[in-house]
Amino acid sequence: MNRSLVILLGALALGAAVFAGSYFAGQRACVAGLTRSADDLSWLREEFHLSDTEMAHIRQLHEGYMPQCAKMCALLAAKKTEVQAALGDGTNVTSEAQEKMTELGELRAQCQAQMLRHFIAVSQAMPPEQGQRYLAEMKRLTLGFHEEIEQSMSDSAGHEHHQP
Amino acid sequence: MNPDDTKLSTLLRKSRVSPPLPPRFQEKVWRRIEDAEAPAPSVPGLSWLDALAALVLRPRFAYATVTALALAGILLGVYQGAQTAKQNEQARYLALVAPNPLR
Numbered sequence: 265m266n267r268s269l270v271i272l273l274g275a276l277a278l279g280a281a282v283f284a285g286s287y288f289a290g291q292r293a294c295v296a297g298l299t300r301s302a303d304d305l306s307w308l309r310e311e312f313h314l315s316d317t318e319m320a321h322i323r324q325l326h327e328g329y330m331p332q333c334a335k336m337c338a339l340l341a342a343k344k345t346e347v348q349a350a351l352g353d354g355t356n357v358t359s360e361a362q363e364k365m366t367e368l369g370e371l372r373a374q375c376q377a378q379m380l381r382h383f384i385a386v387s388q389a390m391p392p393e394q395g396q397r398y399l400a401e402m403k404r405l406t407l408g409f410h411e412e413i414e415q416s417m418s419d420s421a422g423h424e425h426h427q428p
Numbered sequence: 429m430n431p432d433d434t435k436l437s438t439l440l441r442k443s444r445v446s447p448p449l450p451p452r453f454q455e456k457v458w459r460r461i462e463d464a465e466a467p468a469p470s471v472p473g474l475s476w477l478d479a480l481a482a483l484v485l486r487p488r489f490a491y492a493t494v495t496a497l498a499l500a501g502i503l504l505g506v507y508q509g510a511q512t513a514k515q516n517e518q519a520r521y522l523a524l525v526a527p528n529p530l531r
Contacts, residue, residue, distance in 0.1 A: 268481035275484045281499050286501025287508075292511025299516050302523055307517035329525065337527055379526055405518075406526045 308386075312394040321389045329382045336375040344369045379406065 303309075305326060309319055347368050350361035383402040387395035483489055
């Protein structure tokens with residue numbers, strides 16, 4: 265092989281190694297440095313530029329909401345176990361299983377309503393513009409997921425209807 | 429024998445037979461001289477590779493390139509790291525206030 269070509273390929277490999285090494289080192293250092301914070305609400309402070317007073321109010325709301333959230337989660341987990349037991353190994357959906365699934369759906373709706381109420385309360389503790397942004401972001405991250413699934417389901421259903 | 433004897437010297441010179449030169453001898457000699465002085469013919473596609481390799485091997489160029497690549501890598505890594513850290517923090521908050529069963 266040509267000597268010049270070998271030199272150039274070697275230089276290229278060395279350059280790529282230097283770039284990749286620096287990239288990963290920089291990324292790791294940054295992630296480690298920025299996620300070191302023990303505060304669960306640090307994202308709120310950074311993202312929505314909140315003052316200490318606003319953070320104190322939001323922290324109070326957060327601490328009030330957490331036990332309610334944990335209670336709802338426990339109720340949901342228990343209801344899911346009931347649904348699983350009602351479904352059992354059978355090949356059909358019994359009336360009891362259907363009833364349990366309806367209860368699970370109602371409980372989930374209650375949880376979501378409670379969650380949205382909390383988001384609204386938190387958004388009101390922020391400056392108006394940031395509050396609106398927070399609420400929109402929370403709706404997108406929590407309820408948007410279901411909307412995406414439902415949208416994809418209706419799209420695929422519509423697509424199937426068009427097929428002969 | 430007398431070295432100053434001119435008659436004898438002339439006789440001796442005439443007695444030495446020199447072979448005739450081949451045809452176009454002088455022209456051929458000049459051509460060989462010109463070929464030897466001309467630069468080596470370049471192989472197409474090789475000259476720029478050689479020039480680039482020579483450039484890469486220059487210490488100043490090599491140090492500058494390595495420094496630029498390292499700097500670019502660190503900057504891009506820090507930017508990506510900041511994005512990842514932000515996403516991690518957001519996911520951490522979301523997991524607390526909206527656990528998966530609620531979503």
